[in-house]
Amino acid sequence: MEMKRENHKGKALNLLRSRVCDPKFAFKALYNSPESNYSKLKFMISSSVTEACNNSILLLGPRGSGKISVLELVIRDLLDEYPDSISVIRLSGLLHGDDISAFKEIARQLCMEHQLLFSKSASFDDNSQFMVAMLKECGLAHKTVIFVLDEFDLFAQGKQRLLYSLLDAMQSVTSQAVVVGISCRLDADQLLEKRVRSRFSHRKLLFMPPSMEDSQSLLVHMLTIPVDSSFPRDYAIEFNRKVQNIVEDKRFKETFSNYLNFDSSVKHLLKFLFCAISHMDLKTGFLSLENFKTAFSSINRQPKLECLRNSSILELYILVCMKRLEVKEKSFCNFNSVMKEYKSIHDSFQTSDYYDRNVCLRAFEHLINRELICFADNRGHSLSVEYRPVKLLISSAELNQGLRAYHSCPAILQKLMDREG
């Protein structure tokens, strides 16, 4: 019995994790209303399929707002409805940004779809002609080809030959295709050349991150486990009740709004949920407020301050020296000038931390590795580290905060910083 109980907890955890890792689950819940982008997009594409016409649509919105997931949902539904009259070609600007590989990939996917033999050595022209011919054939067979162009803005770099030949082929009566561009640049259509833009129908769907209330109800939806035969009834009810309690807790609301304040996209929310779920205690088998707090603190990091906390005292000295040089508005700063400053601090305050040049150079290199400082230019590889100009990558406020948080920071450093402050 005990063993079985443990099993349920593991199963619940597994269910929640799979939900979070599959963005479609979240977006399906989010876009259920008839007003939503999901229904609009579905209407647009399905009408092009049924009416056998050409269409082009842009899906715009910030990263992680579910453009691709919603499109995938729509395509899945349409494939169920019209299994024989749709084929989907998926491209990503990250992978097929150049025309050659784009046409090659289109040809490959068309061949896969229609059980044709794909030739790896086919030339650019072969592939583009093949695509046009295939579009024609598909049009004659009343089959709609849906082109999904992820990272659409990247296709607009260069000569835009792919977009042109795609949209140009769609001008003919026989073809039957839908081009769906997906981009997080809201000005993506402005990037198009004139000849391409004039062939593009300017349908745009804007994806906005959900409101606070929507996010919260999404969270509840994601974390609620079904009360049916898959879990013991009392466990499921108790689990859902606890989730509800957490959500209504004032402290949770505070954490949650803090978290969403700087990025309220769904993907960002999912990340938070994933962390919280991962920290679920399998002994009790319930989520707790503590899980969400841990998740919040482990995602919300302050890398620069962490770096400062990791630095040794000598490294802090070097940072403070550099900051002083920066305040003095020395336009040019390298290891030698830092050492000069370091020496002058030592001369005037007689600090106990005065080390050899070699040692300081190593500490300086550590700072470069930590990326608290970096070389000011990429030129000058001919010079050794001591001479290359460097700049600080940390603000004085951060440095001040870091010094104050450092548990054994020498008082002199804070004094020096305050004087500059």
Next chain:
Amino acid sequence: MNSEEAAQIPRRTTRSLASSSASTSNNASSAKVNSLEPLTVNDLLVGGDPISLDELFSNFPGRSSQILEIVSLLGPLNTPMLPLFVYGGASTGKTSIILQLFRHLNRPLVYSSCRTCYNQRILFESILNQLHLHRKSSANGYSNAKRCERPSDFINFLKEALTDAINNLKEKSEKLISGKTMAQGGIGNMIYLVFDNFQLVREWDKSSTLLPFLFNLYDLLKIPEVGLIFISNTSPDTFYSSNMGYVEPIPVYFPDYTDADLRKILSRNQADSKLYSSFLDVALRSFFRVTRQVDELSTAFKPLYEKYCEPLRDKRVFPNGDKDKDMKRKLFSHINPHITSSLNEIFKVSSHPSAEVENSKEANLKVNQRKLERREEIAKLDFHMSTSAKYLLISAFLASRNPATLDASLFDSKGGSDNRKRKRKPSEKVPERKESLEEELLMKGPGSFPLERLLAIFQCIVSVAEDSSDEDKQSGELMSDVLLQLSSLCNAKFIFKGRSCPIEGSVRYRSTVSEDLALKVARSLKFPLSSYLYKRT
């Protein structure tokens, strides 16, 4: 880690070797390598004996919270996960903990380090080789499983390979279940891709598309059975520079060790833990102010500890046990003067090849008076160079340090003392200008010079040297093969050869040698270098 265990644990290098050359690094596998059996899915496991979570905690002091965090993020067997981004400073145990954790979990992983796979193609091919369970051998002409250069090809190959591998795993786990073994004994059907040293990718060609591609890999693949783990030295915010965005992976942070952690780590493997901890009481506090990296500290402490123990070994003045405090005090007074001096040498050690260090350390132990020894050290060069190369090095150094306008006055064909006087005159007259010049030198580093100037100076100093030494060498012997010597000095990075200057059209050179080294070389030739240096007064 105690030594026995360390032998069994596949180290980072062996692990990456294991994936390409397929030697699982436990003892039984040595025979396997020779017979070259075809690889199985089991070769994607880390290998070695199973290790418990408690052992992991004790092997990695101060890391238990990180280990637990990663365990919970990876989740139980067969659960999907979002990509992780493990980051933290050098030598904080990121890679070894991930690898040991997978040994504990007994799940398949594909490990590739972006340091050994130093460009896009090699990285792609290494991942595909591992997934295809492909081993380079003479039979296949040491070729890769797939030739793959572009991300667009890679993603197709990867999808294919992953689906195959995952189906393979699923079959296996079904067999296990039908064979009525415990489900927990299986290796599951997740495959984890680990990208180590991920920060290096930023410097690769095409990194502006490769980075977002790799960060978006999980979304592009759409295979829930894949886990991605990125390991990086630098924090996530240092990856922002590319203008392409991506949804950030989940950060897992490894902070540097605190001094308490460092004590625990350093006193592992010590025969006399009590003695070592009293040594750490003395040494760690001051070293901790300089560096907090375990690797640097342990190399610095090794010779120092030997020194610390010296009075114990040599004199046998301490009877066992009783006068504990007294002994500590004596040892402290013995070691204390060494600490400050070795503090300033802390990083010298690690920059030398280890064998050489050992030798010089042995030499150090024999000679006790440090000052004397140091002078000796300066006098001798630790590498061999031909005489003409030495002269060439010095002339390059001079050409980089001295302003070209002073060459005529410094290297009069007669050489000797009178031009030294001439040289001093301007520097005494305008000390402010000289100071600003010196400052400029400090800032800008060594100057560059054309080949002609180098050769002219070289000729001058060689002739001076030959005149003064009066040895009956044939003149011109030193002048032969100068260009050859120059090119080998360039290859050894003593002299930097720049690209040709667009205006003058000639190649410019720059000396990269520090003043100390130049002085050493000059001393070995008995050449009065300082009298030719402009900034010296």
